[in-house]
Each structure stands twice: as structure tokens, then as C-alpha cells.
Amino acid sequence: MRREPTEPETATTKGAGRRERTDAARNRAKILAAAEGIVATQGVQGLSMADVAAAAGVGVGTLYRRFGDRSGLAYALIDAREREFQAAFIEGPPPLGPGAEPGERARAFLRALTDRTVEQLDLLLMAETAGPLARFGGAYEAYHGHLAMLIGRLRPEADAYCLADALLAPLAAPLLVHRLRDGGVGVERVKAALDELLSGITGD
Known part of the structure; x- marks a missing residue:
């Protein structure tokens, strides 16, 4: 034909x-x-x-x-900011990115993650409460893997896998909303507490 x-x-x-x-x-x-x-x-x-x-x-x-729909737009906002944040701790300048000591990078990461979460707190609250395990998606796994890697370099004998969860737990969006808005806790206080937790784990 x-x-x-x-x-x-x-x-x-x-x-x-x-x-x-x-x-x-x-x-x-x-x-x-x-x-x-x-x-x-x-x-x-x-x-x-x-x-x-x-x-x-x-x-x-x-x-x-x-x-x-509206939810798709909200997730697009989260995704756009998340890509920027992950690029910063994977390949950005130190101390958040490569080039600094593991302890310094972990501290910078937890502080930057606090700011990143607070910046889109309402959107992340919506995303993390969409289902029983909604918080533990791709972004959480990226954070967890990054922290576990840094802790493992500092303390090879430690259970870096579970310790990474312990460091990320205070940054759950529902808890931050409760503490920041209802408990009168400031962002810098959250960061200082994370510094202490990290110091207890790393022995610094």
C-alpha cells in the first residue's frame, strides 16, 4: 500500500x-x-x-x-523545593555538600532540613498525613540514607540505620506544627536540640 x-x-x-x-x-x-x-x-x-x-x-x-487538581499543585510545590534541597546536600558546596567532615556535614544537614521543613510546613503537613506511612517516601529515604552514611563514617560500630531515624524524628511535620505553633518552641531551639542529639551520637 x-x-x-x-x-x-x-x-x-x-x-x-x-x-x-x-x-x-x-x-x-x-x-x-x-x-x-x-x-x-x-x-x-x-x-x-x-x-x-x-x-x-x-x-x-x-x-x-x-x-x-489542587493536591497535584501542592505536591509540585514540594517537589520543586525538594529537588533544590537534595541537590544542595548531594553536590552543593560544604559544609552541607561534599568537602566537609562528616560531623560538620551532618550538623549542617539537620539545620538545613529544619529550615526546609519550616519553609513549607503546611504543605508537608498535608503530604505527611495523607496516609499512615506517607511520611516515609522517597525524600525521607534520601535523608535517612544520607545521615546513615555520615554517622557510619563517624562511628562505624554504631547502628547508623536506626540512629538516622532518631535524628529525623523531631522533624516530622505534625510534631513541628505542634511545637512551633502550640508549644511556643522556636526554630533555633529545635536546631540546638538537634545539635545536642547529634553530639551525643557522634561523641563530639
């Missing part, structure tokens, strides 16, 4: 594809920035698809096609 000739790809169609991808990336950045602004001022409960679309200057349909 004879096939009909297809339209050859020209420089014009190639350019259109590139423009479309560039526009899509730009729109995504605008949407996420608008959503972050709304969450910062109104909390997660104020995260309306219509308001985000208006603030980003895009159609509501674009939002639903790209993110599905």
Missing part, C-alpha cells in the same frame, strides 16, 4: 517546538511562583486553582491540565 508523504520537519516547525517547550517551562515557573506566594500569605487552605491561575496570568484549564 502506498504511503502518503509526510510533511518534512523544517526549521520553522523545529523552532515552534522549541518555543512551545520554552513557553511551557516559563508558564510552569510562573504558576509555581504564584502558588508559593499564595501559600505564604494565606496558607494551604487558600490555595485555589482559580486564584493561582489569575496570579500567574494563565487559564484555569492550563492549571488543571498540567497539575490535575
Whole structure:
């Protein structure tokens, strides 16, 4: 059977594809920035698809096609920030990234993770309470593996696997919400307590 000739790809169609991808990336950045602004001022409960679309200057349909629903948008906000954070402790500058001593890196990591959690506390509270084991997803495993590796270098004889869990437990979003908002505990107090816990484990 004879096939009909297809339209050859020209420089014009190639350019259109590139423009479309560039526009899509730009729109995504605008949407996420608008959503972050709304969450910062109104909390997660104020995260309306219509308001985000208006603030980003895009159609509501674009939002639903790209993110599905309000929960999908919230998880996209978490994912964008999470990628930045993981890049920082995996390949960023010391002391958070490679190049510092294990104890110094662990201390910098726990302090940075405290800030990262507080920064998106309402979003992370929603994510971590979505199911019985929701907290223990990919991000938690990355944190746990990183801490266990650092503890293992400092104390090869210690149970680094369980000690990493002990260090991460105080940074569960529900506990932080309770302590910071209901218990009057400040962020620096949380960081200082984590420093003490780490010192007890590492013997520093």
C-alpha cells in the first residue's frame, strides 16, 4: 500500500517546538511562583486553582491540565523545593555538600532540613498525613540514607540505620506544627536540640 508523504520537519516547525517547550517551562515557573506566594500569605487552605491561575496570568484549564487538581499543585510545590534541597546536600558546596567532615556535614544537614521543613510546613503537613506511612517516601529515604552514611563514617560500630531515624524524628511535620505553633518552641531551639542529639551520637 502506498504511503502518503509526510510533511518534512523544517526549521520553522523545529523552532515552534522549541518555543512551545520554552513557553511551557516559563508558564510552569510562573504558576509555581504564584502558588508559593499564595501559600505564604494565606496558607494551604487558600490555595485555589482559580486564584493561582489569575496570579500567574494563565487559564484555569492550563492549571488543571498540567497539575490535575489542587493536591497535584501542592505536591509540585514540594517537589520543586525538594529537588533544590537534595541537590544542595548531594553536590552543593560544604559544609552541607561534599568537602566537609562528616560531623560538620551532618550538623549542617539537620539545620538545613529544619529550615526546609519550616519553609513549607503546611504543605508537608498535608503530604505527611495523607496516609499512615506517607511520611516515609522517597525524600525521607534520601535523608535517612544520607545521615546513615555520615554517622557510619563517624562511628562505624554504631547502628547508623536506626540512629538516622532518631535524628529525623523531631522533624516530622505534625510534631513541628505542634511545637512551633502550640508549644511556643522556636526554630533555633529545635536546631540546638538537634545539635545536642547529634553530639551525643557522634561523641563530639
